[in-house]
Amino acid sequence: MRILLLGATGRVGQRIMQRALMDKHEVTALVRSPDKITLSSDQLTLLRGDACHADDIHAAVSGVDVIISCLGTDGGTVLTEFTPLLIRAMQAHGVSRVVTVGTAGILQSREHAGLLRYEAPDSRRSSTRAAEEHRRAWEMLAASGLRWTVVCPTYLPDGEPQGSFRTERDYLPEGGMSITVGDTAAFTYQVACADEYGECRVGLAY
Structure with a gap:
């Protein structure tokens, strides 16, 4: 399988890359600083670029089977800038499957019908900015017609x-x-490889 990995230098992304290469998948990683990637493999292609640049995303998406994104908010608007670019690139190149890592804050609240967890009055969050970024990204994926999954640890x-x-x-x-x-x-990688949990958010906890 040909995997495009975004956020490959992060905590979750690094581990997904290791697992995918061990399983002999072809992995393309779009990263701003390729020197931060210490793994080396004939199955690994490193592309220098920025996920928030349309040309870079289009080049990275071409020819892959599935996209795994571990990008976070980076304290700003990365997700809301990147997600529409990714959707357009996937549609242009005929790629339908994407798995992203979100946050448990955008899952439904059990106690407050119609609210997400971060919106609930008993939420412990001091700031909702990151959760709102993740929410907007999820809503864009949900409206895209793609086969998406948002893993929400x-x-x-x-x-x-x-x-x-x-x-x-x-x-x-x-x-x-x-x-x-x-x-x-491990779970994010499994969901991408097995094509499970299509068109939903998935809460993840012990």
């Missing part, structure tokens, strides 16, 4: 995969408090 400490976690469509598993970077990467 809760609190994300560093750590190796434990292999035992819970998932739920559109909600955070009840009582879920954390999920390691390792398990988040």
